[in-house]
Amino acid sequence: MNKYQESLDFLCNHAMEYIKDFDCEEYDCGDYYPLDEETLNANKSVLQELIDRATPVKINEETATAKFIDDRPTTVMIYRCPKCGGRVHPFDGDLYCRHCGQALDWRDDQ
Numbered sequence: 001m002n003k004y005q006e007s008l009d010f011l012c013n014h015a016m017e018y019i020k021d022f023d024c025e026e027y028d029c030g031d032y033y034p035l036d037e038e039t040l041n042a043n044k045s046v047l048q049e050l051i052d053r054a055t056p057v058k059i060n061e062e063t064a065t066a067k068f069i070d071d072r073p074t075t076v077m078i079y080r081c082p083k084c085g086g087r088v089h090p091f092d093g094d095l096y097c098r099h100c101g102q103a104l105d106w107r108d109d110q
């Protein structure tokens with residue numbers, strides 16, 4: 001888990017403690033209304049999208065046959081973003097998908 005995920009989880013878990021313990025009958029809050037779990041989760045999911053996009057994900061590899069100058073069929077590797085399926089290029093140094101912004105993990109740790 002990365003530091004952004006830890007921070008978001010900490011804040012949401014901390015907020016949930018107050019939500020569960022808050023006694024609306026006992027305290028007069030005026031115009032202030034206590035946060036409810038549904039609102040918290042809706043806002044958390046927006047920030048979760050950013051964290052997920054910034055967290056590198058393994059690229060998808062596939063092979064295809066192409067013909068080059070000598071017209072002989074040649075097997076080539078095609079790399080795709082696991083999030084949107086858009087083509088990404090290792091030789092261009094794509095650390096992020098140019099189609100959707102997903103952070104990419106090119107490490108070959110098989």
Ligand SMILES: [Zn+2]
Binds near residue numbers: 081083097102
């Ligand atoms: Zn993408």
